[in-house]
Ligand code: SF4
């Protein structure tokens with residue numbers, strides 16, 4: 001039996017167990033858009049005169065992020081939008097997602113900057129396939145984060161918007177709890193300027209309160225391109241296990257991801273003054289801010305090239 005929209009009685013496209021209601025396509029899309037604006041307002045993610053660079057991966061999350069930012073702020077003369085796509089050198093998968101990024105940015109008339117691991121670091125993630133000590137995802141994450149920050153800074157961006165959804169946020173927060181890593185917990189908020197370093201562009205996550213399956217449904221309803229999964233995705237790492245655990249537990253506790261994320265924000269806010277922040281200084285190799293002498297990116301690059 002198909003359910004009906006709790007607002008208008010039309011056929012529903014989704015049932016939200018965490019709210020106990022179903023919504024038709026129209027009311028669902030409006031509700032996602034409302035939530036997006038509410039997150040930006042509540043956590044003060046954007047300011048007038050901001051240049052916002054959007055990290056585009058070719059996947060559903062960042063495509064929805066760019067679409068919503070364009071829809072809400074595209075006409076605002078005081079907000080400037082641009083996009084960055086990182087090519088990690090992943091045969092087959094990455095070219096497709098770069099093409100998708102080009103299509104999206106031309107549709108929304110947004111400038112796109114494409115940066116490549118091969119050009120910046122002289123390695124590609126495909127080179128690391130099969131590595132046990134340094135699985136591709138671990139290196140990829142560190143290198144991509146660094147390159148996105150450097151590129152956003154070079155573009156003069158005030159904010160770097162990334163497409164993390166509620167599920168990503170809940171996973172990250174739980175992982176930091178499991179590791180007992182309070183300092184990292186402080187950096188998982190919707191607006192991350194915790195370390196207050198002028199060389200770190202403030203990262204914002206406007207989709208952080210929208211569940212993954214709703215971002216996927218929104219992208220399907222809006223016909224935004226979705227690219228297949230990266231061939232190096234590694235299900236033995238902690239994150240996919242935490243993801244599975246949260247999805248299982250959600251069946252009996254439908255609001256568990258929302259509660260975790262809300263609690264993470266509260267902890268970060270209340271502990272901010274109490275915690276000693278790590279001192280950052282320029283990396284001896286690349287000059288990027290780090291709490292060590294040599295940053296993680298440079299250590300990885302050194303190991304990988306040996
Ligand atoms: Fe990089 Fe891993 Fe994501 Fe592939 S799955 S793009 S290797 S982080």
Ligand code: ZN
Pocket residue numbers: 283284285286287288294295296297298299
């Ligand atoms: Zn470095």
